[in-house]
Amino acid sequence: MSTPLHYFNYQKGVLSTGGCSLTKIAEEVGTPAYVYSAEAFLTPLQEFRQGLQGVDHLICFAVKSNSNLAILKLLGDAGAGMDIVSGGELYRARQAGISDDKIVFSGIGKTAKEMASALQGKTGSIYSFNIESIPELHTLNRVALSLKKKARVALRFNPDVNPKTHPYISTGLKENKFGLHKSEILKIVHTLKELPAIELRGISVHIGSQLLSLSPLKDSFQKLKALLLEIEPHLIIPLEFIDLGGGVGVCYKNERAPSVQKYCDLVQSFFGKTSKQQKPLRILLEPGRVIAANSGILLTEVIYRKERPRKDFLVVDAAMNDLMRPALYGSFHDIVPLQETKRKGKKGQLAELRKTDLVGPVCESADCFGKNRLLPRSLQAGDRLAILSAGAYGFTMSSNYNSRPRPPEILVENGKYRVIREREQFEDLTARESFLTRS
Numbered sequence: 001m002s003t004p005l006h007y008f009n010y011q012k013g014v015l016s017t018g019g020c021s022l023t024k025i026a027e028e029v030g031t032p033a034y035v036y037s038a039e040a041f042l043t044p045l046q047e048f049r050q051g052l053q054g055v056d057h058l059i060c061f062a063v064k065s066n067s068n069l070a071i072l073k074l075l076g077d078a079g080a081g082m083d084i085v086s087g088g089e090l091y092r093a094r095q096a097g098i099s100d101d102k103i104v105f106s107g108i109g110k111t112a113k114e115m116a117s118a119l120q121g122k123t124g125s126i127y128s129f130n131i132e133s134i135p136e137l138h139t140l141n142r143v144a145l146s147l148k149k150k151a152r153v154a155l156r157f158n159p160d161v162n163p164k165t166h167p168y169i170s171t172g173l174k175e176n177k178f179g180l181h182k183s184e185i186l187k188i189v190h191t192l193k194e195l196p197a198i199e200l201r202g203i204s205v206h207i208g209s210q211l212l213s214l215s216p217l218k219d220s221f222q223k224l225k226a227l228l229l230e231i232e233p234h235l236i237i238p239l240e241f242i243d244l245g246g247g248v249g250v251c252y253k254n255e256r257a258p259s260v261q262k263y264c265d266l267v268q269s270f271f272g273k274t275s276k277q278q279k280p281l282r283i284l285l286e287p288g289r290v291i292a293a294n295s296g297i298l299l300t301e302v303i304y305r306k307e308r309p310r311k312d313f314l315v316v317d318a319a320m321n322d323l324m325r326p327a328l329y330g331s332f333h334d335i336v337p338l339q340e341t342k343r344k345g346k347k348g349q350l351a352e353l354r355k356t357d358l359v360g361p362v363c364e365s366a367d368c369f370g371k372n373r374l375l376p377r378s379l380q381a382g383d384r385l386a387i388l389s390a391g392a393y394g395f396t397m398s399s400n401y402n403s404r405p406r407p408p409e410i411l412v413e414n415g416k417y418r419v420i421r422e423r424e425q426f427e428d429l430t431a432r433e434s435f436l437t438r439s
């Protein structure tokens with residue numbers, strides 16, 4: 001089960017993961033720092049694979065959720081493919097040793113240059129371009145023709161389903177910029193002959209992220225199934241796969257998210273061996289958050305307690321540039337002290353709690369990790385905290401705002417930790433800048 005404190009828990013009074021104390025890591029590596037658990041990344045991947053047993057499948061990790069090379073390698077070695085959305089993510093996936101036949105390329109703005117690169121890997125061309133518009137399909141045809149290649153394609157279907165999630169991460173409604181409407185897909189199917197370099201192999205769908213109910217997914221699967229039936233008779237070469245996207249939500253606070261098992265059961269009932277489908281298609285999934293979110297935390301240290309009559313501010317050394325989800329979406333991340341006694345109080349006494357805003361040093365009021373939280377009054381400068389559920393869309397959305405070097409990333413595996421991305425230094429901030437005037 002994906003909960004914030006499942007893989008990060010108190011051992012001998014100190015928040016730890018996989019046998020490593022986070023205090024030790026903070027002492028040796030400093031703060032702020034992202035810490036990930038390898039076991040936590042691998043477990044949901046195995047759950048997906050188990051849940052889809054009996055059907056030909058490929059789990060393509062959504063690289064945008066956590067793109068560190070060591071994480072991609074870890075998942076790749078365990079059999080995962082990758083879902084990418086840019087030339088940069090393609091580069092990362094290939095650097096991590098992912099073979100091209102396990103890469104799918106989503107996104108509405110693929111450039112000709114990105115397409116050319118995806119068509120010309122060392123191991124061939126990528127498994128699928130998930131196409132989002134008719135002009136994109138024409139560009140891909142042109143690029144592939146010029147390289148004398150064939151491009152394998154899935155058409156991304158916009159099923160016009162409300163995923164009931166934050167509007168910024170909702171993608172399956174007609175009004176969203178994503179995917180092709182049914183009429184556009186039918187038009188493409190009927191004019192495929194005009195696109196000699198395109199091999200239509202699949203249909204993809206992704207309606208949004210952090211989905212806490214299976215019912216919108218069910219609606220979209222239903223619409224997808226109807227679409228498949230409608231286009232099948234018009235295809236000279238039958239489809240090979242469907243790509244059902246990502247989106248399974250996780251628990252950040254007390255949400256009841258669907259389990260991977262339940263999600264896979266739904267997939268199986270629509271498209272697996274038990275479904276009434278004549279010949280089951282290969283199933284691809286693109287999960288990100290459910291694999292990464294509760295597999296990582298952001299370690300931080302209190303710099304000041306700023307006391308005020310109504311509530312205090314705890315100023316910490318992490319900021320919105322390190323983890324921007326709370327500032328951007330108003331999203332909730334639980335915050336816990338590394339010392340268990342600070343959380344619960346000393347033996348027999350309950351910790352005295354105080355209404356607190358946990359804020360970073362950036363010059364914006366949006367730089368707040370938690371508003372009006374009841375946190376122990378005993379937390380003072382020098383105490384360390386973990387901002388939980390930060391493994392997905394944490395580091396990948398970080399920036400250098402306020403000229404803050406980005407934090408390191410640490411991976412805990414087999415009882416040991418290692419730095420998988422070093423802390424940026426001030427020199428990194430200006431390495432690509434110059435004030436010399438051009439002659």
Ligand code: LLP
Pocket residue numbers: 062065083106107169206208209210211245246247248286287288289290325329392393
């Ligand atoms: N496939 C496609 C085509 C996507 O656009 C996404 C996410 C995924 C897969 C992975 O979805 P997941 O399994 O992670 O829900 N920055 C936001 C999330 C943006 C999600 C964008 N697309 C956040 O921090 O909540």
